[in-house]
Amino acid sequence: MTFPSPVAPLTRKQNIWSSTSPVWLIKYVPVINEKDADHCSSEIAAAIAGSNRFAPNYLGMKFVSDHPSDQNGLWLAIWIERFPFTLKDWPERLNKKETKQMLDIISIMHSFGVFHCDLHPGNVVLRRSSDGALEIKLIDFGLSRFSSSEHDRNYWGFLDIDILRNNSMKKHLSF
Secondary structure, three states, X not given: OOOOOOOOOOOOOOOOOXXXXXXXXXXXXXXXXXXXXHHHHHHHHHHHHHEOOOEOOEEEEEEEOOOOOOOOOEEEEEEEEOOOEEOOOOOOOOOHHHHHHHHHHHHHHHHOOEXXXXXXXXXXXXXXXXXXXXXXXXXXXXXXXXXXXXHHHHHHHHHHHHHOOOHHHHOOOOO
16 A cells, blocks of 8 residues: 555654654554454544544555564554644643534534544644644544444444543643
């Protein structure tokens, strides 16, 4: 598989999370058993469905046998557009407009039948666009659920929204 320029695989010794590339980021997901395969399918489905909607642009994926930290096994490498900050690292509280934007992102995700189930400040990524507006996206869909049933949508959707009331999220938001 060829990845869009300037995406290129990292060497085994590079740290994927501290890469300074402004364009892309790689997430490695282990593929060892059926549970890992389910995790991979959630990551893949959400990456494709959410690309440039509620998640960063999806750039590609590939199964690889080597990992930057020299761990053996089969890994799914997912290339996504890089956002330099997580909500956890963001130096200021989101204002009401930005908090609404994050709620809108969650609503868009739910409209696609995707329910994150692991929302926390480390899974919300941010960056300033060239016009100064804050861009907010969600990452790490390994625990996500997919459903179109009204019952599931109400249940999983409530969990995603209820997590926002958690202290680890609440301290970053303005209601």
